[in-house]
Amino acid sequence: MVTEMDQNINIDDVDTKMEKKSLIHCTDVNVFYDDKQALFNVDLNINEKEVTSLIGPSGCGKSTFIRCLNRMNDVIETCSFNGSIIINGQDIYDPEIDVVELRAKIGMVFQKPNPFPKSVFDNVAYGPKLHGRFLNKSDMNNKVEDSLIKAGLWDEIKDRLNEPGTALSGGQQQRLCIARAIAVDPEIILMDEPCSALDPIATARIEELIDELKVNYTIVIVTHSMQQAARVSQRTAFFHLGNLIEVGDTGKIFRSPDNEQTEAYVTGRYG
Amino acid sequence: MTDKALTLKRKFAETRFKIYGLASLFLAMVMLVVIISSMTYRSIPAFTNYGINLEIKLANEFIDKDDLDYRGIIRETIFSLDSECDDRKCRRSFSKLFSSGAAYDLRDALEEDESLYEKNFNFYILFSDDADLFYKFGIDKNLPENERRLNDQEILWLEGFQEKGLVEKKFSSNLFTNGDSREPEIAGVLGAVIGSMYTILITLIISFPIGVLAAIYLESFASKNRITDFIEVNINNLAAVPSIVFGLLGLALFINFFGMPRSAPLVGGCVLSLMTLPVIIIATRASLQSVPPSIREAALAMGASEMQVVFQHILPAALPGILTGTIIGLARAFGESAPLLLIGMVAFVVDIPQSVMDPATALPVQVYIWADSPERAFVAKTSAATLVLIFLLIIINLAAVILRKKYELKW
Numbered sequence: 015m016v017t018e019m020d021q022n023i024n025i026d027d028v029d030t031k032m033e034k035k036s037l038i039h040c041t042d043v044n045v046f047y048d049d050k051q052a053l054f055n056v057d058l059n060i061n062e063k064e065v066t067s068l069i070g071p072s073g074c075g076k077s078t079f080i081r082c083l084n085r086m087n088d089v090i091e092t093c094s095f096n097g098s099i100i101i102n103g104q105d106i107y108d109p110e111i112d113v114v115e116l117r118a119k120i121g122m123v124f125q126k127p128n129p130f131p132k133s134v135f136d137n138v139a140y141g142p143k144l145h146g147r148f149l150n151k152s153d154m155n156n157k158v159e160d161s162l163i164k165a166g167l168w169d170e171i172k173d174r175l176n177e178p179g180t181a182l183s184g185g186q187q188q189r190l191c192i193a194r195a196i197a198v199d200p201e202i203i204l205m206d207e208p209c210s211a212l213d214p215i216a217t218a219r220i221e222e223l224i225d226e227l228k229v230n231y232t233i234v235i236v237t238h239s240m241q242q243a244a245r246v247s248q249r250t251a252f253f254h255l256g257n258l259i260e261v262g263d264t265g266k267i268f269r270s271p272d273n274e275q276t277e278a279y280v281t282g283r284y285g
Numbered sequence: 286m287t288d289k290a291l292t293l294k295r296k297f298a299e300t301r302f303k304i305y306g307l308a309s310l311f312l313a314m315v316m317l318v319v320i321i322s323s324m325t326y327r328s329i330p331a332f333t334n335y336g337i338n339l340e341i342k343l344a345n346e347f348i349d350k351d352d353l354d355y356r357g358i359i360r361e362t363i364f365s366l367d368s369e370c371d372d373r374k375c376r377r378s379f380s381k382l383f384s385s386g387a388a389y390d391l392r393d394a395l396e397e398d399e400s401l402y403e404k405n406f407n408f409y410i411l412f413s414d415d416a417d418l419f420y421k422f423g424i425d426k427n428l429p430e431n432e433r434r435l436n437d438q439e440i441l442w443l444e445g446f447q448e449k450g451l452v453e454k455k456f457s458s459n460l461f462t463n464g465d466s467r468e469p470e471i472a473g474v475l476g477a478v479i480g481s482m483y484t485i486l487i488t489l490i491i492s493f494p495i496g497v498l499a500a501i502y503l504e505s506f507a508s509k510n511r512i513t514d515f516i517e518v519n520i521n522n523l524a525a526v527p528s529i530v531f532g533l534l535g536l537a538l539f540i541n542f543f544g545m546p547r548s549a550p551l552v553g554g555c556v557l558s559l560m561t562l563p564v565i566i567i568a569t570r571a572s573l574q575s576v577p578p579s580i581r582e583a584a585l586a587m588g589a590s591e592m593q594v595v596f597q598h599i600l601p602a603a604l605p606g607i608l609t610g611t612i613i614g615l616a617r618a619f620g621e622s623a624p625l626l627l628i629g630m631v632a633f634v635v636d637i638p639q640s641v642m643d644p645a646t647a648l649p650v651q652v653y654i655w656a657d658s659p660e661r662a663f664v665a666k667t668s669a670a671t672l673v674l675i676f677l678l679i680i681i682n683l684a685a686v687i688l689r690k691k692y693e694l695k696w
Binding site: 084086089091114115116117118121122124126128129130131140141144145191194195198 | 508509577579580581582583584585586587588589590593598602
């Protein structure tokens, strides 16, 4: 285990040539749905406290990959995984790992805003309650307020905490989902096309938010919008047909990618 | 064809379809109205009863409260109407005009008001069903005397009462406060209603938790393999099994094997649970499936375990559907009679059941028993009991609607 980790860190140092410490080490990740292979030998390291975007045409496996990071693929019965993903020195696919604890450290925001059909307050308080934190009422109020402030939603809905979360607008719902995710103080936030169901103004708001959040959280975002990847991320990984084609600084990927396929994709020639 | 012709054709097809829909809706409504109104019309006579107000003279009599001959008092009172009638045959014929329930009514009245033991008071004595029908519908006097329910002398008496203005028509509360009886004028549905309630209560207690938990397990936890497929097919088949088969099963299993009492709501409830279970399981699974998967994903990603996801998110969201399915299943069980016939709930039970172990009958079975009775007065009673059954079913279905509205979540 130790040697494997050392190896990863070495690869990472060569890879990015940056001082940023890498937090997630993925080695040789293969994912199958039944017999169909969705990811082929993906090796990817994700740095702490910055935004990594995953881009690529539809069906390229980027959503499958992001869902490996918090083992959300476990719930799909036909899905099988092999390889290793190490977060904080721990292999998250180790049979001894408790998925529930893992997911408490890794928040996730989905493509379609999916607040629970409960009040705004209960939506945010759900995670802390679930994990047995902030049982005191005023602590809980503070936590909810704090999370909503961080998600940039507090000023808009501080008087509407008892309304159902589903009554908010789409952009507000998505920020509510972000608030819900950060209420459990995760280290990592995964975002699977968080803006694809939102209008440009709500999208801009979320992008600003991502920018603010990266100070405290490691963020992985899947996006179909190249502009969005360019705007919010520091590193970009390009997937194609289940293979990781290229990964590097966002500037480099968009300006002078090493790989022809990457270039064709980011310049809009296909995908 | 031109664009315009196509548009016209499409619009015509739409209008035609709308008309078909409205027509079938109208037809359904008409049938419903016909059924309910004919039922109501036939049942009207059952809600009233003719009787006669007579003075009961208890003053100046020595009375032993513990051993009072109520029947004797009633006889004495009614024979005072016609003092010439003193031979056995005449007296029997005369007393046939009055309900045999009058003695019990008198006992109840005296027990309620003890001061009556020492006075003379007016008491309302019910007529028997034949006399009652005579006042309601008359009688065909052209029929030979031996083919009539009442002979010439009896008709004379009844007409005499009417001329003297003694006859009085009253609302028949017996229908709602009594158990079954051989005498139509004192027979009521209360025993059957209570029996049905006990039966349904047992059905609910057994089938709701088992059905819902089985559905949750099958839907959310069981792995999909041949065994669960097999179970699923069998549950769907069970829902289509004729109810009388469940009755046979109940007879063999609960009564003959486990030795549970015959005619008891407990057994009835068990049998109806067997019948209702597949319905509840199927309805519950359908409503669990209809909860958007995004809610499940959201909760899982927050770190909820599979069980927490089910009980904190999916079940509350599916609850309206589950409750509706359960209540519809129970309503079906409530109107079921065939399996109950087989386990002996078709017995003639006069007493109102006090527990689930007492012999009882159910409302639909009561309808069957009355429809089968030879007395003409039971025709109206049958319709009245049917109305009560329909009324209770409407209440049950209304409960389903209200519960659904109450627990419905906004997405």
